[in-house]
Amino acid sequence: MARPLVYYAHPGHKYSHVNRYMARAAAAVDGVTFVDLYRDYPRFDIDVNVEQQRLMDHDVVLFQFPLFWYSTPSIIKEWEDLVLEHGFAYGHDGDKLAGKRMMLAVSGAGPKDAYTHAGYQHYPIRTFLTPLEQTARLCKMHFPAPYVLYAALRAPEAGLVEPHIDGYRQLLEAIRDDRYDFDAAEKMDIVTFDNLPIRAKA
């Protein structure tokens, strides 16, 4: 049994179409530790010791957030700046996270074809996520493909919210039960609810 840790960050929680329901679903999965960063730290005074202990107590760290300006909501940046200390996460003796996995569950407002070189966002979504990917690498963590929902604002009318949330629940359960195929996921670009690399058995 792997121990997944979900960090949820959405400052506009109450305006969310998708993320708040994903969060609710994640919090309800047995064996998943769920943290709402904006709830725990409404004034951004992140408790570094608590957070580092959390990281050490889990195998898979999943950040769930809406993509804001091609990056994370600000509290995740604050969390990274404070928690991923030299000597803990990287650098000399900084091997406390080595071998763990960092995963993302992101939603973007633009449609899938916007995140192409021809599209209006100009770059594939993975390009915008490279800072996080390199963060994971520097911390000697694996970085399996992120779980992505495009055109999140249109998801309700397209009927995609339910499948995305179901997929999210399955993903977390599969990680917990060691049924998630991380090797396959690391070779993929992104994962969505309809191509989750989940095995029937551990």
Next chain:
Amino acid sequence: MDGILLLAVLFLVAGVIAVPIASRLGLGSVLGYLIAGIALSPLLHQLHVDVVSIQHFAEFGVVMMLFLVGLELEPRMLWAMRDRLLGLGGLQVVLTVAVITGIAMLLGQPWSIALAVGLVLSLSSTAIVLQTLNEKGLMKSDGGQSSFSVLLFQDIAVIPMLAFIPLLAIPELADVATTAAHGAGESDHGSLSLVDRLDGWQRAFVTAGAIGFVVVGGSFLTRPVFRFIAMARLRELFTAFALLLVVGIALLMIVVGLSPALGTFLAGVVLANSEYRHELESDIDPFKGLLLGLFFITVGAAIRFDLLFANLGSIVAMTIGLIGLKAAILYALGRAFGISGSDRWLFTLGLAQAGEFGFVLLSFTVANSVIPAAIAQQLLLVVTLSMLLTPLLFIVFDKLIAPRFARSQSREADEIEEQGSVIIAGHGRFGGIVNRILLSAGYKTVVLDYQSEQLEMLRTFGIKVYFGDAMRPDLLHAAGIEEARMLVIAIDERENTTELVRYVTEKYPHVYIVARAMDRHHVYELWAAGARDIIRDTFDSSVRAGRSALEALGVHPYDAERQVRGYVLNDKEHMFELASVFDPDVPPHENAEYVEKTKTYLDRYEQAMRGNSAAFGSRLDRGWVPPTLDDLEAEITAAEPDDEST
């Protein structure tokens, strides 16, 4: 009685006229007093006033000054100064005595007289130098500190000198001495002495006992006594007790044959850690100032111009020679001890005169038949003249030397600025927190509170708080408001807070003020009084209580935080708007415009909170509100032509 009043009026008039003029001309108060004394001297002569005995009385100002100096010096600082005190001070006295003795012997004086002259002239004037250094704000500079070390050593050295001088007695002078002894201050002191008839070891025992009494009494007895006095809540009682303390210790020291200046200095050091330090300082300070002023006037008045003009050439030559000699030794020492730049010059020129203890020693030497009266009178003129020249040397320093080192001087000024502390008025529930925060960030604070019960309690927890009412200008001065960077007003009384803000912004505009306001209206009053950093004492806690309530009602903590921030911002806006119609002379509920504006505001706020007003409350909702689908469409089309062109 009439005579005393007449004298008092004469001295006061002379001082009140001469000192401001001298200060205005940049000559310093000391020279002003000296000139006043010179101007008065013919009149005093006419009235047959015994200037010398007044001078002995006024010397008590020096005793008080050393008490105040001691109060500024914690034992720890004194210990840190020990190298300079013994090295610099000791060498200055020893070298100066040796050289002057040698010269006097070359001039044909017997060695005993020569040595006595050396001792008399080696001392500098604590009164003039410390007064001037304080006035010019140079006390904390390297030169000032070094000067102080030397002066302190000299003041201590007077005691063994007084013990040693009688051994130099010349039998032939003894007959003359009996007549000369009358009127000499030290022989008066001698009559009080209890220890004259004691053996050496008994004497040592009594001396040690007296010092022990000052140290132990100062440490353990003053606190309960002060607490007892504080219960009466009468200001003059503190002054009375402070005077009693200083005069009593001086008397004790005289009785056991020690220097009163040293005794009160010691008492000052012992009390430097006391919470009553600033109270004592502000009580004694005016007396010190007046007595020193009187002392300087008598120095001026005692100049025997007939003698001076009779021997003008030789006395002027001796004075200049003395100043030159002492300055040379001081300069060499300053160099050896690594005092650099303008500080070395301050040290050299500042201490080059002979001092008031020279007067004391001179009358003592005459009384003990060491120096013939004729020589003593000439020396008296030399000492006086050198003191008279000291303010001029300080002017030379200010005008000619300091500007050349202007750059290093300005750096020093910055350092002092760095040291500038924060004064916190009131150490209750409000000021206490401010104090702990500042201390934990490494800032120096001076906390004033006048509830002595609370002081006791805080002292036991190791928090340094001083007794005193911050409303008193002299206490603020003693607490160091001149050099302070900031004043935090955390007292409970609303009118007093406003009053204090008005006083400090006017008198010390460089001091940043953080003021505690009781409520919204008080904020307006404080603003009008000149405060710009005003904190309502219950506002932040109420806001937090509101936030806590929201969270407990199930609002997401971050939303609660945003909600509350919005409230705070709107409240600030509201405050500014209402400030423009607030009139301190009209109660708010009778101010029609104020009432009207408040009503509109409350209405608007309610609308905003219910989401009915886009303009006002939108700050709460801005950010993270996703665009509508139509907006989204428009954005994409706006972005796309650009894409197609690529």
